[in-house]
Amino acid sequence: MSANPFFDPSLPKRHRSARRFKRFTAASIIMTLAFLFFFLFDMVRTAAPAVWQAYVKVDVTYNEQTLRFTRKAVDKKYSKIVSRAWLRTLPKQVDTEPALMNTTVALWVLADDQVDQYMKGHHHKLKPKEVTTVENMKENGDIELRFNAVFFSQGDSKIPENAGIQAALIGSVLTLIVTMMIAFPIGVMTAVYLEEFAKDNRLTRFIEVNINNLAAVPSILFGLLGLSVFINLFSMPRSSPLVGGMTLALMTLPIIIVSARAALRSVPVSIRQAGYGLGLTKLQIVQDHVLPLALPGILTGSIIGLAQAMGETAPLIIIGMIAFIPDSPESIIEAATVLPAQIYTWAGMPERAYVEKTAAGIIVILLILVALNATAIYLRKKYELKW
Amino acid sequence: MNLSGNFQPRIKIQSRNLNLWYGDHQALKQIDIDIHQNKITALIGPSGCGKSTFLRCINRMNDLIDHTCVEGQMVIDGKNIYDADVDEVAVRKRVGMVFQHPNPFPKSIYENLIYAPLKHRQVKKGNDCDELVETSLKKAGLWNEVKDKLHTPGTSLSGGQQQRLCIARAIAVKPDVILMDEPTSALDPISTKKIEALMMELKESYTLVVVTHNMQQARRTADFTAYFHLGELVEFNTTEQLFTQPQETLTSDYISGRFG
């Protein structure tokens, strides 16, 4: 075997060009991944300090005067060190525990956000005198960073150290309950109609085109609909989870319809034919045989729709769900805010302390979304139809 | 092997000890075959017998399937194409292939034909191409039918015409060998007849290896026939011998229609 009859001098050049093309496509995906990791890293890094919050140990005096002017409950040099928000709760503390009246107790209390930022080595606005006070307290062990429970137990606040996501979380839950109560049944019914009952006529085609277009309408326009129809025309309560949920339901509808249709379609024709063979009516077949088999697929799609509604912000801003809500809403007609809207509000706050809270809120919402999507993937894997 | 005629035949392709695995499944076992130049060799056998797999070994199309492992030799013109210094792209340029279903590109007839030769720098744009298109189509017996619509999509032709276009496309690259994987199984009888006639003409210039399900087709067209069964080469002989005096019972059972 001597010379290679398959030697082609033009090939090396073509292979090089082929490799360049492959590298370009690989580079695009690597760039995308790099962005994702940089973005996640940046968020986690920004959010990390929010895990802790500064607490200080000070003597707190409870008496007539300090309950009226709460600033005076602590030594004057600590008045800018202790959180104003915490001092405001003094009267309430006495209400729940009257024995505190006319005593002076050494307590670990929430520190002011500037102290907190100073302790974390961030930019702060403490005066030199206050810095010395803090440094002294540090030496005495009277100041420490503790787990930031406030973040989960409080609603929004204009005082950064007292701001939390509880109200927004509850608002989100209420809104999403309304969303799913509306979107799930209507979505599934539409899908059943289009897949199982609809004849190929103009109404059907019109509905299909409509659903397709609805899925492509920018979310902010759903906000305009909610504002002018639900709020202005039907006089529903502004900023409420009811209106928010209804608006999001209309947005989620196409997602649920499309996935439910795909799930129904994946149920083999043989199941339906077997049903007809047994003399069942179409309704019985769909209700007892097709729907149960398609349910996991429908649920998967609905969870994905839910996840999308969870992160939606723009239409909710339009219908006023960015109001300042310090207390958790108790019903769906009270004014409320949702988690992404809370993130938006905090992102616009001037105080440095809100930056880490915004990022922490983002981490919370991302974790919820990952959990939702993982559930969807799990469902899909577990009930994957194998015929 | 007993060959009719007194000229010294030239062996174009030799497989030696060829084994092929798809994952754990051995699809070809110890295949030894000599394929003669300017002859038609038919590969027959029941479904899953390895005949198509063997065909795809000749132009290394099996490389495209994951977890495929080839052992042994496939020698073309004295060179084992599975050697490390052989580029499979160059192999496929010299060993053309026609598939079961006609698969013209969704481009014009003209572009279908000149795409590969242009990339191989066998022709330059312009007159060269026009000439190549004409000769290829003439060789494929399609010229008269399409000469007035060279710029219409190849997919607008009828099934039989599409298959002849695919043959013309393979010829345009100037291969030595043309592999055909059940080239007429998707076509009607009249188109099949045309393709068979074309095969007889093509063997003047090329070496043809044809996989077929249709034993009559093998009988009508092939000079040599190989019978495969469960990944093994059961019998290889001139078509005449194989069909009239099969040496193996498996072969005689198959050609008499007892299974398959």
Added chain:
Amino acid sequence: MFHAEFTQKTGTFKERLVVILLIVASVISIVTTIGILFSILFQAIEFFQLRSFWYFMTGLEWTPGSKDSKFGAVPVFAGTFMITAIALLVAIPVGVGSAIYLSEYAPPRLRSLLKPVLEMLAGVPTVVYGFFAALTIAPAIVHIFEFLNLDAAYNSALACGLVMGVMIIPVVSSLSDDVLRAVPNHQRHASLALGMTQSETIRDIVVPAAIPGIISAALLGFSKAIGETMIVVMAAGLRPNLSWNPLEDMTTVTVRIVDSLVGDQAFNSPETLSAFALGLVLFVITLVLNMVSLKQIRKFKAKYKINTL
């Protein structure tokens, strides 16, 4: 016999009732679309009764809130298209490139690993991207261009566009990937059997075959970009600015909509109503883009007789 007929009759009656119920549910999507159209259209018409439609479409000044407020939307459109163009310049090559890698080159295991990661990118709420653009990307751009002795605004169109581009990558790549995978394998085999390299096959055969689908994906990305709100609200400017310089701050249609609706103006003031006029433009553009995009996909499906997509 009688019994059988009887049950069947009740069956059809109940069935009819259910079908009617199902139709009612299905019609809700139509009602929603019409609701969006009319709720926007009526207020927009009200706006155009107060202000000139012609000036809105061609005027160069957008000065709401001032005494002689003007509503010329050209600078607002210009900002939208500048940011959208930057986003698409990022998203189309990277998205299509990623899709080609995933569908053509990546081994199955790597693919099943990468696909969910891309989906993750698609699942990130846009408010999060907005925060990231404002907090990290925009200052980074200011610093980079400072180094080149160029002035960039802290709410530059470039920062918005880049982050928006990343947001759109999964939109483009996901649909492109589906379409590329739907190109029948016999096309690839035909080309490879002619002695083409894999990359030549992809570039000359697979991608051109998938072009209608890729165009559709790009149009979908385009539609997403101009309708995107949170990124621009958080990271773009409020000031209508007619400029070719992507380092300057610019405003967009969606920013103006949000800005005019969260204020304290009366609902029937031209400031508030202008949001609906802008919304109408947005609605029409995205509707047209979606229609064209669907048509392209239908073209692709018809070409290869594909039903799943």
